[in-house]
Amino acid sequence: MRNLADIKLRTEGWIAPAATLEDVLLQHDIEQCLYHEAALLDARRFEDWYALLADDLEYWMPARSTRSSEDMDEEFAKPGEGALFDDTKQHMAERIRKLFTGFAWAEDPPSRTRHLVNNVRILEKTQSEGHLEVKIECGFLIYRSRLARDVDLWVGRREDWLRKADGDGAWLIAKRHIFIDQVSLSSQNLSVFF
């Protein structure tokens, strides 16, 4: 542990470099996109949601375990290890098709969900040839009410990589890494999208 007296107020992330108007607009733009996405999912507009996904989508929720404080870097399974979601865009298409078959018992009758997205922070911003990509972090809280009395709550942190082609107004979700806060999920399934 560091000597507390030596730690300055200006720790990374607390006092941001002076924000430009461009930064403020970008933050607003990203937040509005995330809220729009949440609204699509809550309205079960899954085909419209699918259109937000980049063709090279990586959609991943690793398994988690309780570790002692010195092993916290081992808390999450690594890419290629045990995961709850480990999907490409093609896989997401399957998941959505499943919901429309009329035989998806976990979602028929449909769940009622509320996707709450908060604590949105832009962590990286990279302008490459032809497109702008930002890495953001946010918190999520998803409430599901199912049938008369079943209630599930999923809480965690997300890292999203959003990409926008130059001259195009639409952000696409290129990567989503979902870090859920439970080690043993208290829901009988995860038939919703994060």
Place this chain on the structure above:
Amino acid sequence: MLTSLEIRRRRVKLAGGGMDTHTGLRHDFGQFVDMARGLVNRRIFSDEDIYRLELERIFGRCWLYLAHESELPEPGDYVNVTMGVESVLVCRDEDGKINVLLNNCRHRANSVCRADRGNAKSFVCPYHGWTYDTKGQLVGGPAFHEVYVTGLDREKWGLVRVPQVGTYGGLIFACLDPEAPSLDDFLGDMRWGLDLLLAQGELVAVPGIVRWTMEANWKFTSDNAIGDMYHGIWSHRSAILAGHAAGTGTAVNRVMRSPQGPGFTFVGEYGHGFTANFVKPEEVNWNSPLAAWRKNPSVQQRLGEFRGKVNRANMLVFPNLFVNSGSRELMLRNPLGPRRIEIWKTVLVDRNAPPETRRQFVRASNRHFGPAGMFEQDDGENWAQSTLGTASRAAESYDLNYAMGVGAGEFVTDEKSPPRIDSLCNEHAQLWMYKCWAEYMDAASWRELKANHSRPQGRL
């Protein structure tokens, strides 16, 4: 006025048999399972007294799966897992031996380890600091000699050792009952079935166990594992219609027309069993890395011609380990009460497979099973609904129907396999499991069970 306990006892009118010392129930659990008509009583899925006796007579007696040896490669490596409802530490000591210890301090009963896994030289109770080594021996505690002025014999106050530990094909099992038969005897011919998976290569556990809970009785998940070939066509219809592949490197889509394809049903002593369907050579995707093991001569030699034709086997190691030879999962379903379980899902891959092949296997399993699995999403929904329905008192006298093909399941005995039934879709293995369940529940001890238990013969 009846007390609530008396009301419960009256409700559970269990005739004949002995008196259970804990619940005061008279029992004859055979009455809950009608083998001739293929009926199982609903009460066994939701009754709290029956559940408590199951913890003693089934989970307290059977060999239970704990972990894969590859999860503990180094001295000091440990995993913190559950045997039924008991928290246990599986750890490799400095001599390389695997110990299974109750995670329960001898001083005040606290857990001495609260992380799920890691490497440790010792386990220290957070309350007063009693400290145990990886063999479970009490090493000491803070100011030990100053406070225990009248002495304390450390040899007598080690962690409680689970009396029997064994492995089969890398799978670590332990048993709380010192009188239980050896693991090999307990598994018996089921080992022939487990090799459908374990002989596919040098398998290791993939890091990252997926865990989740559901409001289901553990037996519904076990009877699904042992032989429910009927539910796929309906429970999993949405996944199949959506184009989801089961991760077997084969394309056996006959199940969408009829679940009654070529294959067989196996049941073993002490409640184990499985169903396996066959794959034709033209149905194997020979270019898929997922099917590479089918081209390996040493694997094929070990399996032999008959087992070499198997597409996928869904297996149950009684009471609660589901083994899928297709997408290579071990799914442990631990009870958390009569109407609640926790599932622990482990994926196995071939240690020697190229990284891309391993990746494909893991991804196939990640997508197939688990709470978000294309298949398993709907299993959770259905097992919870079954369990809820069995709590109905109005429907209590209406037994559940396990009569599919009842009486038609004739055991074939030949050189190809241990006794088997040449039918794929039936409810023989499920009914068998409940028969064995009743035998465990009625037996006062392993001695009694060894003498009085069913063997696969005749017909089901």
